[in-house]
Amino acid sequence: MSEFEKEEKIKGALEAQFPGVVSNAAVQRKNRVWLDCAADKLPAVLDWMRGQGFDHLATVTGFDEGENLGAAYHMTDTHMIVTVKARTPRANPSLPSVLSIFPGALSYERELEDMFGIKVQGLPPGRRYPLDDDFPKDQYPLRKDWKFVPPADEVEAK
């Protein structure tokens, strides 16, 4: 406990503030905390954390776990990184947008839509990112079941 006092404190505060929303919170090592969060409460958790000094959303990592898709929000006060994971069913993947809290997250959220097909509720209309305009709209390359199929007319370099 004493070794990771700072980390245990933020973990405990999150669990106390959001009972039933935050689960599996764990201190991995110095300066690293991981936790799961109910998808619908994600903006509330991130907003509360911003008030605690975690005012930099470093990036958002999408992931595919088979039955569930999800996103990991890496929040930092520059000293500590707290990773908040939200999961959503593969059948109808959807996560709330956090743009009202972190306007800089625009391209991270577009990436979730493009690469994982997770619908981000509240994302303003705009050009897709990062895939090309003519890339098929129903294919999500970072999902595990997506495989690259070379074009039929591709010539192998000798």
Next chain:
Amino acid sequence: MSKITIPLGPQHPALKEPENFMLVLEGEQISGATVNLGYNHRGMEKAAEERTYIQNLYLIERVCGICSHSHTTCYITNVEEIAKAETPKRALAIRALFGELERVHSHLLWLGVAAYEMGFETLFMYTWRDREQVLDCLEMLSGNRVHYSINTIGGVRRDISAEQKAEVLKRIAYLEERTKYYVKIGTEESTILARTQNVGKLPYDVAIQRGAVGPTARASGVARDVRKDEPYLIYNELDFKVITHDTCDVFGRLVVRVLELVESYKMIKQILNGLPEGPIAVKVPMRLPAGEAVNHYEAPRGEDIHYLKANGTDKPDRVKVRAPTMANLQSVAYMMEGGWLADAPLVIAAIDPCMSCTDRAAVWDPKKGKTTVYGWEELRKMGIEHYKRRGVDFSRL
């Protein structure tokens, strides 16, 4: 006055990462800007899932042509954390040395680019000539000028000899002398001040809100530097200052970078003079146990963050890379709003985008339905002429 929207970018044949800015103009002033990215998505995160950890090292190195060492160091820190490898101290010191040499080369390159966009071509020639000194150091130590490939899982690939150390110190002494001149010219030369002061403003709270990182954030008074905040490698043993500036403009970004050069020279000397003895690498198994790790790194352009998930095989389950320019681009849109079109090249260059690649701008007049195409070169000339008419002239220097 009618509003005109012009696209700036995205293609430039010579540079690697194109981007596009849609600028809404009222006369010569920019009233709105949006950033469009993704013109050079290379699918590296997907490709990384099909390669082994050691193969990925060489893939990740190619994320960027300038911060190549930053990305591999960040990636490898994750790999070694999951593998619980005890990387030797000497290897960590050599990594830090390369990190700082890379910063020097990157900041000198930026200073040259910024000078060029201003129309101060003499300074551009000077800084790029001096940058060769640090590239020579990197080539001597690693065998390569750009993709050094010094990192390997568990350590570094090459040791540093006493002769190499002496040679690097000699070149750093020369660069220190030259940088004194750059500090003087960057902070006192009236033409530079006229082009950079109050241009591309980014206030402190906007910098935080939009997630700005690196020199861009530090020039807005945000004292954030991963090297200080969460020291990695051997940075907790080095004596250096975090440089910040409070003018929140292009001038501040110039001052921060030039003064960071001085700090980097200090660190390079400290590392070389106190290089710990011992082996330079340990063996790490090919397969990594299941686990995940996230680490950040202060690249020349700011915080670089990598996430890695291992699943017990010799290939990663997920690799995520977020380079600093990505974090800074949302701030660029803010910086350009309310400024002159003539300042656009300099403001974009001032975040040191890893993709300063906006080649052509088509000006479309909705009334006449006419499109005029500006090349980056013409836009740059327009900026220089714009200021010449206002008495800012580098040609007399």
